Amino acid sequence: MTARLWTFARTALVLLLIWQGAVWLFAPPGYILPSPLEVLAVFLRRPLFLAGHTLTTIIEIALGFAIGASFGALSALALAAWPRLGRALWPILLVLQAFPVFVIAPLLVVWFGFGLTSKVVMAVIIIFFPVTSAFADGLRRTDPELIDATALTSATHWQTLRYVRLPLALPALLSGLRVAAPLAPLGAVIGEWVGSSAGLGFVMVQANARLQTDTVFAAMAILAILSLSLRRLVDFFGPRLIPWASDQ
Numbered sequence: 001m002t003a004r005l006w007t008f009a010r011t012a013l014v015l016l017l018i019w020q021g022a023v024w025l026f027a028p029p030g031y032i033l034p035s036p037l038e039v040l041a042v043f044l045r046r047p048l049f050l051a052g053h054t055l056t057t058i059i060e061i062a063l064g065f066a067i068g069a070s071f072g073a074l075s076a077l078a079l080a081a082w083p084r085l086g087r088a089l090w091p092i093l094l095v096l097q098a099f100p101v102f103v104i105a106p107l108l109v110v111w112f113g114f115g116l117t118s119k120v121v122m123a124v125i126i127i128f129f130p131v132t133s134a135f136a137d138g139l140r141r142t143d144p145e146l147i148d149a150t151a152l153t154s155a156t157h158w159q160t161l162r163y164v165r166l167p168l169a170l171p172a173l174l175s176g177l178r179v180a181a182p183l184a185p186l187g188a189v190i191g192e193w194v195g196s197s198a199g200l201g202f203v204m205v206q207a208n209a210r211l212q213t214d215t216v217f218a219a220m221a222i223l224a225i226l227s228l229s230l231r232r233l234v235d236f237f238g239p240r241l242i243p244w245a246s247d248q
Contacts (some may be wrong), residue, residue: 064123138172
């Protein structure tokens with residue numbers, strides 16, 4: 001873990017130095033490409049402002065991820081428990097997944113308002129599909145020989161699902177959560193872009209309209225940190241809750 005962290009830190013430092021060097025060399029206007037030092041100055045100049053909007057986005061991300069992951073896992077279990085239901089609903093889910101999120105976001109604002117709810121629902125929608133797809137695929141791919149062996153016992157369909165298919169599919173669920181984790185901030189921010197009065201997406205929209213590109217980059221940096229942190233939390237707690245998934 002320490003070696004990986006140092007590698008990431010060195011890579012980030014090199015990229016920042018290249019960025020700063022490019023700004024010094026080509027001297028673009030600040031509203032086109034601010035330097036890392038100018039972005040850092042935003043953090044030093046407006047820490048409370050950024051912290052307040054960051055907290056709003058964190059709440060949206062946390063609620064969206066928790067609800068979306070739970071709903072996705074339960075949906076996958078339902079599809080596995082009732083195969084006929086799964087065959088009927090999968091095409092509908094695929095069609096819904098194909099809709100661009102920017103098309104859905106304005107409707108969510110109309111339906112749920114400009115407050116927290118529409119942002120959480122947007123995050124839930126983005127989280128739901130990768131979790132459902134990965135977990136359902138894991139449940140479907142249970143070794144047929146194990147299913148056949150279970151059929152030789154007195155185990156019911158539900159017991160097979162609970163004691164055989166579910167434990168073996170949990171690594172797939174963890175993979176889905178790993179994919180979904182970096183997407184949660186995206187869902188919250190898209191909702192904020194469409195309509196909100198707080199959050200990092202709101203900060204970016206307002207700053208972009210005023211050509212305050214350094215503030216836009218500061219908000220982007222915070223979002224990157226939030227995405228990496230959420231992914232790291234999944235990587236940290238997932239193998240501890242599902243030890244047999246640690247090697248996958």
